[in-house]
Amino acid sequence: MxxxxxxxxxxxxxxxxxxxxxxxxxxxxxxxxxxxxxxxxxxxxxxxxxxxxxxxxxxxxxxxxxxxxxxxxxxxxxxxxxxxxxxxxxxxxxxxxxxxxxxxxxxxxxxxxxxxxxxxxxxxxxxxxxxxxxxxxxxxxxxxxxxxxxxxxxxxxxxxxxxxxxxxxxxxxxxxxxxxxxxxxxxxxxxxxxxxxxxxxxxxxxxxxxxxxxxxxxxxxxxxxxxxxxxxxxxxxxxxxxxxxxxxxxxxxxxxxxxxxxxxxxxxxxxxxxxxxxxxxxxxSDVDVFERAKLQMLNGTHMILAYVGALAGLGTIAEAAADPALGTIAARFMRQEQTAGVALPGNETDAYARDLMARFRNPGIVHEVERIGRNGSAKMASRIIQPMRENLMAGRAVTGATLLIASWIRWFALHEQEALEIALVDPRADTLRQLCAEARDDHAAQAEAFLAMESVFGPPLPDHDRQVENIATMLRRLTEEDVGSLLRSLAH
Structure with a gap:
């Protein structure tokens, strides 16, 4: 019945x-x-x-x-x-x-x-x-x-x-x-x-x-x-x-x-x-502080766990967050980069970050990285680029954002080569795959072409050429090195 x-x-x-x-x-x-x-x-x-x-x-x-x-x-x-x-x-x-x-x-x-x-x-x-x-x-x-x-x-x-x-x-x-x-x-x-x-x-x-x-x-x-x-x-x-x-x-x-x-x-x-x-x-009376904390700290960190986790062979957010290397990278990214502009008191920010990582590791929630990775071009500007821009203007490191963007580009490069084992869903998928095809094996050209899309990334980043170079370098490493070994080196 x-x-x-x-x-x-x-x-x-x-x-x-x-x-x-x-x-x-x-x-x-x-x-x-x-x-x-x-x-x-x-x-x-x-x-x-x-x-x-x-x-x-x-x-x-x-x-x-x-x-x-x-x-x-x-x-x-x-x-x-x-x-x-x-x-x-x-x-x-x-x-x-x-x-x-x-x-x-x-x-x-x-x-x-x-x-x-x-x-x-x-x-x-x-x-x-x-x-x-x-x-x-x-x-x-x-x-x-x-x-x-x-x-x-x-x-x-x-x-x-x-x-x-x-x-x-x-x-x-x-x-x-x-x-x-x-x-x-x-x-x-x-x-x-x-x-x-x-x-x-x-x-x-x-x-x-x-x-x-x-x-x-x-x-x-x-x-x-x-x-x-x-x-x-x-x-x-x-x-x-x-x-x-x-x-x-x-x-x-x-x-x-x-x-x-x-x-x-x-x-x-x-x-x-x-x-x-x-x-x-x-x-x-004002949703802004709650919204920004959630968009950047939760949704932005979800993105790094999804894009990097998939390249490391990790199928779910719980597996990615529990991975010793990627979990360390994600927690650091959340607390050091994604809190830019988040106006929660310091102790509340720390508690929220701890709660988020515990939620991500909950084994009862089977949240596939493929699902979280969908429609990245519609999410990138608000969740990643806004705090990245603020961190660059303040002279702070953006190593996590660099890894995330390079990993996202790598998804399209692998998909264009029919070497990505998960589905790729994005409103600009055809355009982004074509960019990878036109610059196949040229990581600098791929990074430059992606970041030139103002409809996705907005206007050029501060010290834009340097950011393109850093993303291209990370993209090359993701291509040529074992991803697990690369993450362990970045976690230290």
Missing amino acids: LLSRATLELVPETVHTPRFLPEKLRSGLLHLGCGNFHRAHQVTATQAAIGQQGVAGLDWGITSVTMRRPDLAQSLSAQDNLYTLLTREPTGTVASVMGAITRALHAGDPSADIAAELAAEGTHIVTLTVTASGYHLRADGSLDPDATEIVADLGQSRPRTAIGILAAGLARVRTQGGTPPVILCCDNLPHNGETLRGAVLDFLALRGDDALAGWVADTVRFPNTMVDRIVPIPSADDREDARRFLGGLEDRIPLSAEPWFQWIIEDFEGKRPFWEAHPGTKFV
Whole structure:
């Protein structure tokens, strides 16, 4: 039997279940980007809020939209939108049935009018987790007007991108004379609310809709947020563990997550769930310090563990962080380079760094380096180049950033030679592979060509030629030396 509303009463008492009847929920939230992270993060906080608020909380069900995966929407619907979340503690697993999603839709379904869902009277908040590449931004944070999907959406009545859907939905709200929902970006972008607002306005400018752009600028709120939870790709082990916890019921879409949970939201007025019911959720006046610490210290260090770890034959973040040499390099990179501009008090910075390395080493979280390494060109500027630039201007060493960038280039060089054993996913993959093909075996030329891409790296770095030379030298060493031996030498 499948997990469903009809079988929910069969779930053993050892499993946490919703403190409300899922069939009583009404949708007050629209989410774009129904994926693993959303199901382990925003849904978790919303379920806690509904349970805490009682009858009043029943207005906060979630209409969740998959942008690219019709199979997930279908699987959720088949289970009445219930699924199992397995919280992987280092010493064991805690199972919970999640029931805050009221409907699961696919953006590509001709019968699903997502813009109308946004404009519905009961929709008070729109949240998004479409990944950094899903916004089609340039390195400076503005919308890329040449992005294929953005160009296509400019002429669509049923847009497919998050930006296009927001523009179409807000246009309907204005036409109907309604109150626009609050738009909460929950992706790892610098100043994500402000950035998303700018991208929507850029889109409307491309479409020539000055009246709507002015209305959006004056009336729609885009608070900044910061989200933090490690959620690996669901595995066969997750399905087997879910079946065991559920007493034999089948769950086709369980997922696991680490115990850590954080959601920092810029305070805003208006209707909202009592998200603070979930520990780790906090409304603040300024998200910036939390956002920058997370983007640089967590996400940036994730990147070095992924890119270097893959070259060293390490398949997961936990394996990479536990490796004596790479773990030492990553911890040093995090604390000495990635704290540039992070305004946490010194003792808090140290504690956060220790907590992060412990989280990375959690063996219960199988986070593949291949997954973390995706879409590097969309992440490089904010997570790596910004602190690198500040360190260079202050005269501080950037050895970790140099290793990271060289390792990333090496991924494309190996892929171009059909010698990379993992998948390479990046919005600029074809261009970057071509750069490696044109400069095959010429490490200086490869480094120079990559760093010349201002859409990825921004303007030239301080002492730019020296940085190109250092990256080229590291790229040569990664090519010619045993990576494990090289890391052991760099760790000392």
